[in-house]
Amino acid sequence: MRNNDEIEKVAHEFVRDCKQEMAQFPLYSVLNADQTGIQKELYGSRAHAFKGAKNVERLVQAKSSLTHSFTFLPMLFMNGTLGPKAYVKLAEPTGRIPPSRPIPAGITNLEVRAGKSHIMTKEDMCDWLKSCVFHPSLPKKLYLLLDHWPPFKDHDTIRKCAPPGYDITIRNIPPHATGLIQPLDVYFNLPWKNLLKKFTNYVINFHPEFLIAQRNNELCMVSALYHQISAREFQSFLQYPWKKSGYMDRDANEPEFTTPAEYCMGKATPEDCYISGCGELGCLKCARCQNWVCFDHLVVSQIHLCPLP
Template structure:
């Protein structure tokens, strides 16, 4: 088991190393993605009740605000621009999109399935949507590397230029830096 000082030292070294690596790339090519869960109404886990009480009453603005939540996963580049897609997992008690509140037409950069739990995991009953890993690694057979003269199979599809890139051109001989779209 590590002590707190050692953990903190390793964490600072990791951040330092990451900053050094990121400094070698243009700001538009460094991306961060992290999911956050959002509920319509926040509530604490503590209530003023007698110890051992079977039922504890709570006062909320609307019951639906406790059961309706969503998880949001934006992709943000270091230059402050939003990535090509934002992923949202919408939760409803029924697990379906209510006909009275459809997603507006014309939204093309939002990927959204509905699920009862609202978490970004897989369930056989939920509608499919392409995750970032599925987009870059692909469910289908990858294409050849887009670099002229290369006959290697692409290992990753670039989210910006949408070309397949082989491992050698991605990280070894030529670090893939595509221009702004």
């Protein structure tokens, strides 16, 4: 095990070398992808703080939710955008999505797969590359900044997954350095989980009948919130991880940004839902269409995936 000074030195040199190479690529071609486990973190401390018989439902919800987890794999581009699709791997008792309980058809921004475990395999990586990375809306020349997960180090396999005409550059972040220089670790996973937590707390308080531990409820929620965090409104927020980890220079007048949790569920006074005739109070302000959306029209009777950037 190397000491911290050595890790910092290796990290610094890695960033310096990558930065030079990245300058040869347009910002929309450079991406960082990383798996993150979504599980207990979803549940804010408030979920556990309730006492009394009236809140048994909430406690039950919080407790059962803890047993449920999945792997979430987003792509963050240097131009301050997220991939059109994020990959989700979840566990099902049989290892497959049962035809009797399919993934809701409205979820168009997640590629959802099941296995006996939510842990990703090399086969899952290839599936992710084909379904999310080599996506027709994304460039064919790509610079992939990945960690040292063994399948990510298998560059031959990654290239073999690419259709003809792709030009792939891969760099693996050195061991022990991801916390320092992986953009998604440095400043994305935490605000993303904060948004999930904030919404989860809202559900536990105001819609305890909506069981988040039910796979499809959870997926609808993640889909609706991924739609929010990937809004153009958050371009500066999504570029900041690249600056904080050193791959990108900071501007002289660094733009201030609002985090998705602040924008969507922050202090602004809620207004009525944008669906005419609904009459419910909105629970989230959409960062794309700027409308307030009620809980039902966000994740229940429809998933709010408005067509705006």
